[in-house]
Amino acid sequence: MAAAADTAEHIKERTTGELRTFAKRNSQRWNRSLIASVLGPTPNTSPSTRLSGRTRGSETASSLDKILAGDNPLKLETGAADWWTVHRGLSPVLGTAIHNGHGVRSAVDALLAISDDDRLREEDPFTEFVIRDVPNRIVFHRSRFEVDLNRARQAAVYLSPEQAWGMDIWSDKPAPETIEDSLRVHDDYYSMLRQVLRGLEERHGRFVVLDVHSYNHRRGGPNAAPSDPETAPDINIGTFSMDRERWAHVVEPFIATLRTFEFRGHRMDVRENVAFEGRGEQTRFIHEAFPETGCAIAVELKKFFMDEWTGLPDRAALVAMRAMIRSTLPILEDGLQATT
Numbered sequence: 001m002a003a004a005a006d007t008a009e010h011i012k013e014r015t016t017g018e019l020r021t022f023a024k025r026n027s028q029r030w031n032r033s034l035i036a037s038v039l040g041p042t043p044n045t046s047p048s049t050r051l052s053g054r055t056r057g058s059e060t061a062s063s064l065d066k067i068l069a070g071d072n073p074l075k076l077e078t079g080a081a082d083w084w085t086v087h088r089g090l091s092p093v094l095g096t097a098i099h100n101g102h103g104v105r106s107a108v109d110a111l112l113a114i115s116d117d118d119r120l121r122e123e124d125p126f127t128e129f130v131i132r133d134v135p136n137r138i139v140f141h142r143s144r145f146e147v148d149l150n151r152a153r154q155a156a157v158y159l160s161p162e163q164a165w166g167m168d169i170w171s172d173k174p175a176p177e178t179i180e181d182s183l184r185v186h187d188d189y190y191s192m193l194r195q196v197l198r199g200l201e202e203r204h205g206r207f208v209v210l211d212v213h214s215y216n217h218r219r220g221g222p223n224a225a226p227s228d229p230e231t232a233p234d235i236n237i238g239t240f241s242m243d244r245e246r247w248a249h250v251v252e253p254f255i256a257t258l259r260t261f262e263f264r265g266h267r268m269d270v271r272e273n274v275a276f277e278g279r280g281e282q283t284r285f286i287h288e289a290f291p292e293t294g295c296a297i298a299v300e301l302k303k304f305f306m307d308e309w310t311g312l313p314d315r316a317a318l319v320a321m322r323a324m325i326r327s328t329l330p331i332l333e334d335g336l337q338a339t340t
């Protein structure tokens with residue numbers, strides 16, 4: 001028992017110490033209350049009121065201790081049969097993490113030649129964690145190698161190497177029925193998405209979708225130089241399929257807010273349509289289905305918050321990214337309200 005108590009005490013001390021260094025190292029944008037605001041339960045009031053009151057203060061402090069001590073899992077627990085998870089809350093902002101999934105159903109798994117590690121490298125692990133404070137959110141639990149929701153239906157199962165970064169991913173090509181079973185999940189996802197978005201439209205008039213992804217910047221190997229930062233911003237905002245003028249008053253303050261966020265001594269380098277243009281199926285679908293009411297922003301985070309070769313997360317960077325996304329919510333909501 002004594003040993004267990006020592007360990008708990010040790011964790012507490014280490015956590016407090018880490019937190020102090022953490023807060024000291026970073027600017028006022030990245031302070032204790034912002035960290036704490038990330039870790040509180042998802043509230044349905046404006047962020048400025050979320051931390052008021054003694055009870056809430058102590059609750060968030062204890063959640064904060066937990067996350068820094070490692071009690072708050074960076075990965076969502078999911079079952080083998082799960083397709084996706086939807087959370088609904090009081091806000092016109094929806095976050096999605098459609099490439100977060102790593103699961104593959106056994107009929108497909110049996111045919112895959114690609115290793116687990118290679119798959120993981122092209123998926124977007126931890127993007128679910130980054131959007132965990134967005135009141136509405138959808139996380140897809142299947143791997144993009146089973147079905148890629150961000151490709152049009154006819155290209156959503158990678159059958160040729162050109163569709164999959166030059167890799168031949170199959171040891172045996174899937175039968176037409178197997179492919180069709182995967183594509184039906186694509187159909188079901190989009191019918192669910194349409195319904196969720198219709199609900200947001202009915203309640204709020206307009207909505208914003210943050211379609212969150214991540215991208216590799218060390219394709220040359222773990223020891224090779226990373227991609228040139230000139231062409232690889234920390235955050236790439238993709239607006240290709242958007243009526244950019246219609247949504248300028250939402251997108252521009254969003255980008256400006258991201259740019260003010262400091263982490264480890266530098267401000268986020270946020271640029272539009274540089275590494276990617278947001279040509280994915282999900283944003284295309286949203287702008288087609290909700291041309292006047294839906295603003296879908298593709299957000300590509302460079303994988304500086306993890307080691308893309310080992311798959312290991314950088315917890316502090318992930319907590320910061322989560323705080324950053326959280327800090328944009330009032331800006332997005334204000335922008336939508338200003339829509340005429």
Ligand SMILES: [Zn+2]
Binds near residue numbers: 123124212213214
């Ligand atoms: Zn992605």
